[in-house]
């Protein structure tokens with residue numbers, strides 16, 4: 001599809017490879033910018049699969065809303081929220097359930113509440129922390145040492161594991177940081193970069209001399225701003241939001257706004273060749289010839305690679321081997337996610353929270369478990385409950401290759417012991433993400449900066465492996481990419 005130029009100039013041809021949130025968000029932002037500037041744009045988005053959304057994969061059936069990937073988005077990073085509102089989804093936004101904010105940690109065979117006021121592995125309120133039975137007294141004292149330990153100026157990056165161990169101690173690492181990093185990254189804190197995951201922790205150490213002091217100050221400021229929190233209105237006070245009909249509503253709204261004439265489904269980009277485009281007015285410049293699954297070709301002035309990092313690397317390998325090798329250096333873990341729906345009476349224990357994470361070293365067949373129908377409204381029919389079991393991640397990859405029945409059997413066995421489950425699931429959905437979880441190792445930001453600086457003219461890289469793994473990060477990076485391609489014209 002082309003947007004005609006008000007000045008009659010030739011349209012800028014932009015190809016987007018990948019129809020996940022990164023590709024959709026950049027296509028949408030480009031269209032908005034082109035319309036606003038009256039700039040001619042010929043935009044095509046190619047998606048290899050037969051549906052859009054990539055890892056956002058929502059299914060709705062008989063009152064169940066299951067998510068094979070993301071189920072909620074962080075409000076502190078407002079890009080996804082802003083996009084939802086821009087797409088007219090304002091009245092579809094829902095917060096996570098304020099009445100059941102408890103998160104449990106499986107430790108010593110029991111579910112123990114994560115103390116209230118805990119932020120990013122450290123307490124911001126002393127009362128709940130001191131009363132908590134999750135961390136032992138020696139462990140609590142060790143965490144409190146953070147208040148007096150001198151700040152260390154670590155040159156460059158370090159792992160989040162090393163940081164938490166030196167500031168807060170081994171027990172905080174095993175029971176707080178490790179489950180948190182497994183939940184977000186399916187990763188191992190010893191192998192994840194502090195600066196690329198929680199740079200604010202490093203800043204707090206430098207600014208306040210202590211993580212706990214920095215977090216307490218931040219929490220005080222956040223409470224002051226609570227009324228005007230990024231979500232505002234019904235989202236105020238919530239850390240995450242979702243959409244009434246699931247994350248897929250964002251994908252559907254983007255697809256509608258972009259238009260079917262721009263989106264080419266079942267059209268894998270099989271190869272890309274840089275070519276020299278003869279300039280009519282300016283000097284020659286680089287363009288890209290795309291070779292498509294149906295045997296067709298398209299010539300683009302700008303190319304945005306928004307598939308997974310390995311997919312982008314394989315398109316670049318034949319003619320930009322150094323960049324492909326750099327991308328290949330970003331490790332990826334695999335995960336599998338099982339949605340299981342039951343009659344509520346099948347559980348003896350109340351599902352009175354968002355679910356549980358698992359302390360390091362705890363023998364348990366599941367990495368984390370969401371009590372989805374407690375966390376978010378409208379996920380299960382009346383009288384039913386929906387749970388999500390996470391398998392895999394760094395160190396546990398073999399789990400992701402188990403047959404569906406084995407994954408379900410492991411979840412059933414775990415929950416019969418832990419939650420008093422005595423029924424069979426009425427709904428089962430298994431989603432697998434081989435190599436789907438990028439791992440940001442120490443030095444990740446420097447690696448990405450080098451990659452970006454070395455990109456040939458007219459080429460952009462998007463996706464969770466480069467600019468942050470959350471959906472809000474992907475949307476923010478997509479907006480920035482569109483702004484670089486079509487900057488606002490100064491009046």
Ligand SMILES: Cc1cc2nc3c(=O)[nH]c(=O)nc-3n(C[C@H](O)[C@H](O)[C@H](O)COP(=O)(O)OP(=O)(O)OC[C@H]3O[C@@H](n4cnc5c(N)ncnc54)[C@H](O)[C@@H]3O)c2cc1C
Nearest residue numbers: 018020021022048054055070071269307311463464470471
């Ligand atoms: C199990 C799981 C749970 C998650 N939970 C959350 C959460 O709760 N909140 C959150 O914010 N984030 C979450 N994430 C992270 C988030 O979902 C992803 O980082 C984000 O969706 C990635 O989007 P993307 O568009 O960059 O990539 P993808 O979603 O992977 O999309 C890439 C697309 O490109 C296509 N493609 C690849 N190669 C080609 C080619 N050559 N030609 C054409 N098309 C191609 C693929 O088919 C795919 O559709 C989760 C991730 C996983 C795996």
